[in-house]
Amino acid sequence: MNSKPLSYDARKVLMEYLPYMTRMKLSRRCPSLKTIEKLVPLRLNNVTLDVRFTLDNTEFWLEVVRKCPVGVPVPDCFRHGFDTALDTLDQHGVPDIEDRNSWTPGDIVRRNHIAEEAEDPIADLEQQIEEIADEQTEDGQYVNDMDYIEMLEIQLQAFKNRRDNILSPYQLVYRLKVTQEGQQPQFFYSDVDMKYSAKSKQLAEFLFGGRPVPISVKELTIEDGDRTIRMPPGPIFKIRRLSLSNLLHNNINAASALHDSSFPLERLSVIINVLMGRSIIGFIMGNENPALTIRGLDEDDVSYEELIEIIIQLRARNRDICLRLLFDEAPDFLERFDDIERQFQADRIDNYLRVPMEGDLYLRIDFERAVPFAVRLTIVRITM
Numbered sequence: 001m002n003s004k005p006l007s008y009d010a011r012k013v014l015m016e017y018l019p020y021m022t023r024m025k026l027s028r029r030c031p032s033l034k035t036i037e038k039l040v041p042l043r044l045n046n047v048t049l050d051v052r053f054t055l056d057n058t059e060f061w062l063e064v065v066r067k068c069p070v071g072v073p074v075p076d077c078f079r080h081g082f083d084t085a086l087d088t089l090d091q092h093g094v095p096d097i098e099d100r101n102s103w104t105p106g107d108i109v110r111r112n113h114i115a116e117e118a119e120d121p122i123a124d125l126e127q128q129i130e131e132i133a134d135e136q137t138e139d140g141q142y143v144n145d146m147d148y149i150e151m152l153e154i155q156l157q158a159f160k161n162r163r164d165n166i167l168s169p170y171q172l173v174y175r176l177k178v179t180q181e182g183q184q185p186q187f188f189y190s191d192v193d194m195k196y197s198a199k200s201k202q203l204a205e206f207l208f209g210g211r212p213v214p215i216s217v218k219e220l221t222i223e224d225g226d227r228t229i230r231m232p233p234g235p236i237f238k239i240r241r242l243s244l245s246n247l248l249h250n251n252i253n254a255a256s257a258l259h260d261s262s263f264p265l266e267r268l269s270v271i272i273n274v275l276m277g278r279s280i281i282g283f284i285m286g287n288e289n290p291a292l293t294i295r296g297l298d299e300d301d302v303s304y305e306e307l308i309e310i311i312i313q314l315r316a317r318n319r320d321i322c323l324r325l326l327f328d329e330a331p332d333f334l335e336r337f338d339d340i341e342r343q344f345q346a347d348r349i350d351n352y353l354r355v356p357m358e359g360d361l362y363l364r365i366d367f368e369r370a371v372p373f374a375v376r377l378t379i380v381r382i383t384m
Contacts, residue, residue: 008036015040020055021180043216047237049108050223051086053207057181062203064089064196065189066154066170075154077147084175086227088196093158093168099195106233107201111226122163125156174199200230214238214259221245224271235259241267244274267291272301281306284323285313293324295372297331304333311344311365311377315357320379327373334367334375 006014015023015036027037048054052061063084068074077083087095100115118124129152132145161168176188194202208215209232219241222229238259268289273296275283280302284292302310302325314321333340337353340346346353346365355363360382368374 011036012040016043020044021058038210039212041213041216042211045218046221047215047217047219048221048223049229049231050225051227051229053204055207059177059179060203060207061177061179062196062200063175063177064192065173065175066093067173069169069171072169075150077150077154080147082147082151086196089158089168089172090162091167092161093154093170094162096195099197100227102195102197103228104197104201104230106204106231106236108222108229108231110222110224110228115226121159122156125152125159128152129156176203197228197230201232204230205232208232208236211236214261219243220258238262239265241265241269243269245271263288265289267293269293269295272296281309281313284310285317287321290320291322291324293326295326297325297327298329299327299331302327302331304331304336307333307375308340308343311340311355311363314377314379315355315363318358318361318379320381321377322379323377325375325377327375330369330373331375334369334373337367340365 011033015026015033018026020042023037023042027034045056046054047056052059054060063086066078066083066085066089068078075082085095088099090096097115097117103109129149132149132152135145158168160166172192174190174192176190177185178188179185214235215237217237217239220237220239221243222245224245235258239262242258242262242265266289268287268291270293272280272294275294280294284294310323314323337348341348341353344353344355346355348354351366353365355365357363357379362380362382364376364378364380366374366376366378368376
């Protein structure tokens with residue numbers, strides 16, 4: 001029986017709804033599909049940006065690996081995973097700080113300082129090694145610390161090599177580790193033919209770049225860290241939900257190239273340091289997203305009086321919103337449920353308060369006593 005090949009339009013439709021890794025594998029094996037793969041909209045549930053990229057259930061991690069040539073003893077720590085770096089290493093094995101500090105359009109900067117080499121790195125590393133070694137016991141329980149000490153000794157030797165103009169004994173290669181959920185990791189090796197920042201950018205271009213239509217992502221997470229995330233210029237993502245775990249020192253729309261159609265977000269989740277010292281009340285009231293979560297709070301961040309002010313302003317705002325305040329430790333006002341009930345003439349229903357508002361709206365206040373402790377304030381529309 002003769003079988004007809006899929007038409008161009010049929011291949012586009014099929015490609016659009018394939019899982020990400022299936023799309024990648026097909027386009028790699030069939031050159032005629034590469035153009036189609038880039039042109040067809042890409043839809044992902046979750047993307048996490050960090051020193052490694054995670055797209056749905058697949059993680060991509062680029063590292064510099066030190067390899068021992070024939071005749072060079074392999075350190076024990078190398079056998080336990082301490083053979084990698086996330087920096088360009090010079091001919092002596094010393095990290096290239098200038099490359100770490102470099103920035104190109106599209107990159108996401110997650111720190112407010114310039115990385116600097118210690119004034120006397122040899123003395124500093126010798127002191128670190130001495131302090132950690134003093135904490136060792138003789139019963140062999142701290143094997144990982146011994147690996148860490150050996151890794152520090154290798155770093156120390158690199159600075160001594162630079163001082164004495166001696167080349168590093170190790171060969172360097174790039175290793176891309178691709179881990180798909182439920183499968184064994186795959187490793188791809190390549191020569192060190194460019195700096196680490198450029199190689200990371202190349203990986204990001206491969207994953208995210210060259211697409212005329214922004215990538216649709218249900219939730220984008222930017223993880224905590226101080227390393228710059230190398231990204232292509234955009235716009236790259238059209239997202240519904242955003243989670244920030246760190247203070248971003250670039251405008252988030254410019255830095256991560258969020259498409260304008262992403263706003264207002266369906267949900268925004270931030271940790272307290274993202275607010276850059278701004279008033280929490282001001283941040284909440286200026287939020288245009290239907291759902292907002294603020295994490296990492298303590299009593300110094302939101303007092304009982306500030307909670308009352310938030311309730312007052314939310315009632316006056318008269319707009320649908322779900323606000324969650326997550327505390328690392330239980331705030332005192334969790335015990336003042338009755339005071340809030342009396343002040344706002346609220347109804348207590350099961351484990352929440354129902355605060356009256358104008359029209360067909362009311363404010364629901366839940367205190368969740370599981371860790372992290374949560375105060376959830378939701379404006380609810382009464383349905384008849």
